[in-house]
Structure formats: C-alpha cells, structure tokens
Amino acid sequence: MTKEAIDMPQKGGFSFDLCKRNDMLLQNGLKMPSFLKTGTTIVGLIFQDGVILGADTRATEGPIVADKNCEKIHYIAPNIYCCGAGTAADTEAVTDMISSQLTLHRYHTGRESRVVTALSLLKSHLFNYQGHVSAALVLGGVDVTGPHLHTIYPHGSTDTLPYATMGSGSLAAMAIFESKYREGLSREEGVALVAEAIRSGIFNDLGSGSNVDICVITKGQKEYLRNHMTPNPRTYVSEKGYSFSKKTELLSTKITPLRETVVVIEGGDAMEE
Amino acid sequence: MSIFEYNGSALVAMVGKNCFAIASDRRLGVQLQTIATDFQRIYNIHPKLFIGLSGLASDAQTLYQRLVFRHKLYELREERNMKPETFASLVSAIQYEKRFGPYFCQPVIAGLGDDDKPFICTMDAIGAKELAKDFVVAGTASESLYGACEAMFKPDMEAEELFETISQALLSSVDRDCLSGWGGHVYVVTPMEVTEKILKGRMD
Numbered sequence: 140m141t142k143e144a145i146d147m148p149q150k151g152g153f154s155f156d157l158c159k160r161n162d163m164l165l166q167n168g169l170k171m172p173s174f175l176k177t178g179t180t181i182v183g184l185i186f187q188d189g190v191i192l193g194a195d196t197r198a199t200e201g202p203i204v205a206d207k208n209c210e211k212i213h214y215i216a217p218n219i220y221c222c223g224a225g226t227a228a229d230t231e232a233v234t235d236m237i238s239s240q241l242t243l244h245r246y247h248t249g250r251e252s253r254v255v256t257a258l259s260l261l262k263s264h265l266f267n268y269q270g271h272v273s274a275a276l277v278l279g280g281v282d283v284t285g286p287h288l289h290t291i292y293p294h295g296s297t298d299t300l301p302y303a304t305m306g307s308g309s310l311a312a313m314a315i316f317e318s319k320y321r322e323g324l325s326r327e328e329g330v331a332l333v334a335e336a337i338r339s340g341i342f343n344d345l346g347s348g349s350n351v352d353i354c355v356i357t358k359g360q361k362e363y364l365r366n367h368m369t370p371n372p373r374t375y376v377s378e379k380g381y382s383f384s385k386k387t388e389l390l391s392t393k394i395t396p397l398r399e400t401v402v403v404i405e406g407g408d409a410m411e412e
Numbered sequence: 413m414s415i416f417e418y419n420g421s422a423l424v425a426m427v428g429k430n431c432f433a434i435a436s437d438r439r440l441g442v443q444l445q446t447i448a449t450d451f452q453r454i455y456n457i458h459p460k461l462f463i464g465l466s467g468l469a470s471d472a473q474t475l476y477q478r479l480v481f482r483h484k485l486y487e488l489r490e491e492r493n494m495k496p497e498t499f500a501s502l503v504s505a506i507q508y509e510k511r512f513g514p515y516f517c518q519p520v521i522a523g524l525g526d527d528d529k530p531f532i533c534t535m536d537a538i539g540a541k542e543l544a545k546d547f548v549v550a551g552t553a554s555e556s557l558y559g560a561c562e563a564m565f566k567p568d569m570e571a572e573e574l575f576e577t578i579s580q581a582l583l584s585s586v587d588r589d590c591l592s593g594w595g596g597h598v599y600v601v602t603p604m605e606v607t608e609k610i611l612k613g614r615m616d
Contacts, residue, residue, distance in 0.1 A: 158513035169415045172516060175536040203555060206542045227540035232508050381564045387579040388612040395606045397459055
C-alpha cells in the first residue's frame with residue numbers, strides 16, 4: 140500500500156500539498172479568494188486592579204460584512220485573554236493552539252500560567268512563519284507577577300505597554316487613550332474608557348462595527364462582558380415582515396422520516412402469561 | 413476571474429424553531445458555459461447533519477470525500493454520530509491545515525445538535541468559523557443572499573414558513589447572479605423528518 144493511498148490524520152502542522160496546483164491556477168489567470176478578515180478595533184489597558192481588554196464585533200470579507208457579531212476576545216488561560224486582528228482563521232487557530240499548549244504546561248508544572256509564557260509561545264510561532272500567519276494580537280492577563288499587557292505583530296515583534304490598540308481602528312482608539320488615560324484608573328473608569336475607545340473605532344473606521352465586547356481580568360477573577368454595549372441596533376425592522384402567500388413551485392418532494400411513528404392500538408389483546 | 417467564480421454556486425442555511433433549512437442552486441458551469449443542471453452541492457453526513465460546499469467543484473468533492481472518511485472512522489470509534497459543533501471544528505481544522513495552499517471551498521454546515529437544537533455555521537476557504545443564530549450564506553450569489561436573507565428572515569419560524577422564506581430568498585438572489593441558478597434544492601430538517609424539495613426556477 141503506497142503512502143498516498145492512506146489519508147490518515149496527519150501529525151499536525153501545515154500541509155503544502157495543494158500549493159503547486161494553486162500556483163498553476165494563479166498563473167492561468169485565476170485570482171486567489173479573499174479570506175475572512177477582522178478589520179477591527181482591539182484595545183487593552185492596565186487599571187489599578189488588573190487588565191481590561193476590548194474589541195468590536197465585525198468580521199469582513201472584502202467590503203462585505205460577513206459576521207455582525209463575531210467574538211474577537213479569545214480565551215488563552217483562566218487568567219489570560221487575547222484579542223485578535225487580521226486574518227480570522229489565523230487568529231483563531233493561533234490562540235487555540237497556544238491555549239492547548241498552556242493547558243498541558245499547567246498540568247506539567249502544577250502552576251497558574253504566566254502572561255509572558257503565552258507571549259513567548261505566540262511570538263516564536265509567528266516569527267517562524269515570517270509574517271505569513273497574519274495575526275496581530277493584544278494579549279493581557281493577571282498572574283502571580285502582576286497585571287501584564289502586550290501587543291504582538293504578525294512578524295513576531297512584541298511591545299509591553301500600559302495601554303495598547305491594534306487593528307484598522309487603532310488610530311481612532313489610540314486618540315481616545317492618549318487624551319484620557321492616566322495610571323490608577325478604577326474599574327468603572329477603565330471600562331468606560333475602553334468602551335469609548337472601541338466606540339470611536341466603530342463609528343470612525345469602516346473595518347470595525349457593531350457591538351463592544353469587554354473582558355475585565357483581575358487577580359483570581361475574570362469577567363467576560365459579551366456585547367457590553369450595542370450602539371448599532373437594527374432600527375428598520377418592518378412590523379409585518381415578509382409573508383409569501385403564493386407557494387413556491389416545486390418539481391419534486393421527498394420526505395424521509397427520522398423517527399419511527401409508533402401506532403397505539405386501543406384495547407389490544409392482552410399478552411399471554 | 414476569481415477561482416470561486418469558475419463553477420458558480422449559491423448556498424444558504426437558516427434556523428427556525430427546532431428546525432433548520434439548507435438550500436443550494438443546481439448549476440454546474442465552466443466559467444460562462446453551463447455543463448450540468450442537477451449538480452448536488454448539499455451532502456448528508458448523517459441523518460441530522462448536512463454540509464453544503466460552494467466554490468471550486470473539484471475541491472468540494474474532494475473535501476466531501478475526506479470528511480465522509482473521517483466521519484466513518486469517528487462512528488466506528490465512538491459508536492455514535494458526530495455532533496454538528498464537533499463536525500464544524502473538524503472541517504475547520506482540515507481547511508486550516510492547508511492554510512498556504514487552500515481548498516477553494518466555502519462550506520455551510522447545518523445540523524440538529526443535542527436536544528434537537530439547530531446549529532448552522534459557515535467558513536471561509538481557510539477554516540475561519542462563523543457561527544450565526546439566524547442565517548449563513550456562501551457562493552457567488554452571496555452578496556444578494558445577504559441582502560435577501562437580512563430582509564426576509566424572521567426568528568422562530570415553523571418548518572412550512574421557513575421553507576417558503578429560504579426558497580424565496582434563494583430564488584430571488586440567484587436570479588441576480590449569472591453563475592448560479594437553474595432551480596433550487598432545499599432540505600428542511602425537523603426532529604421528526606427530513607423533507608427534500610426541488611424548486612422550479614428560471615432556467616437562464
């Protein structure tokens with residue numbers, strides 16, 4: 140039996156089988172498809188008790204909004220979360236992968252995960268692929284050494300900052316942070332500032348939109364406020380809705396039952412002893 | 413011309429009250445020439461799980477064969493059918509494996525999960541999952557489908573009304589797309605039965 144005949148699940152990592160064929164198609168004039176991107180505004184800031192992360196919820200495919208309410212704040216560890224911008228598949232895959240690696244690491248060491256561990260794993264993976272894995276991340280969490288906030292760029296460089304923004308709406312959000320951030324913010328002030336920065340991205344950047352998601356991480360506790368604010372409700376809902384009086388014309392119908400219909404016979408013969 | 417516009421396709425899935433519907437067009441073309449008007453795009457993985465594959469037809473068929481293989485292995489090991497959420501993760505992983513040389517395929521997955529709760533999702537060509545609570549679309553007619561579904565969809569529709577809505581959304585969208593059409597193929601799945609209907613549409 141040749142190796143090609145067995146299509147068993149591979150041991151992991153990327154497979155480059157179709158690259159030659161895809162190159163041939165490109166040379167014959169066909170264009171590559173566009174991937175789902177998260178245009179995005181993602182932010183993080185450090186307040187007096189920990190870290191607050193924020194993100195918008197729009198996913199785009201070219202100029203079209205593919206998902207109006209996607210989740211961009213990904214779980215890495217019980218005390219560490221990561222916001223992702225760039226190609227959606229890359230941010231999801233990379234954060235899931237590092238999250239599994241950290242779970243195994245926690246079992247191995249018996250200790251709570253540290254933010255710098257996640258940072259090192261993420262940056263080395265992204266550097267290995269020289270920026271082709273297009274994920275720009277804002278990583279934040281609280282561990283034994285205190286609260287930490289980092290940004291990670293697709294090529295693998297990182298920054299450690301008290302407040303950070305990434306994505307196409309980062310300039311709009313950074314404008315808010317630069318004018319209003321100060322050290323030692325309380326929880327309410329921090330959440331309000333993050334929400335304001337994300338809103339500025341939502342309303343001023345075309346690649347970001349819909350709702351505001353917030354995650355507050357403090358020592359020993361995290362609060363994931365999904366859809367903390369929904370400043371873009373659908374206001375044009377028609378009361379009547381659509382109703383189709385004329386039936387759609389059919390060519391054929393086939394019905395397959397999924398459950399056996401049981402027929403109950405009243406007053407049947409009693410079973411013999 | 414984009415690789416996705418080589419064969420042409422239109423796929424849509426919608427969630428109703430304890431039921432779901434998934435619909436596709438029936439045209440198979442080679443750029444602007446139609447070569448089949450009864451092409452199957454929606455496949456049945458197990459009685460309560462359907463996957464529709466849009467994009468390049470040869471990649472759609474290859475991906476379907478790999479998925480059926482993996483599901484059969486799963487059934488043999490676990491002695492039960494795969495849950496739709498698990499299946500979606502499997503498809504996503506298989507697509508992401510080919511991140512730098514992808515299958516030119518956008519799947520739409522629809523199934524009934526635990527307690528017969530409907531589940532739908534779609535992915536881009538490299539496996540970025542997009543879960544939705546109302547509807548998902550894919551294919552060359554996707555922009556029209558987004559508009560039609562956004563307008564026509566209502567939450568918690570019963571099977572009859574869901575069928576009418578999804579059919580009208582599909583037919584009106586493919587009428588505005590040269591590369592898809594030639595009728596429609598709709599599956600409406602409730603916990604009791606699977607209804608498969610073939611729609612009469614414009615044959616141009």
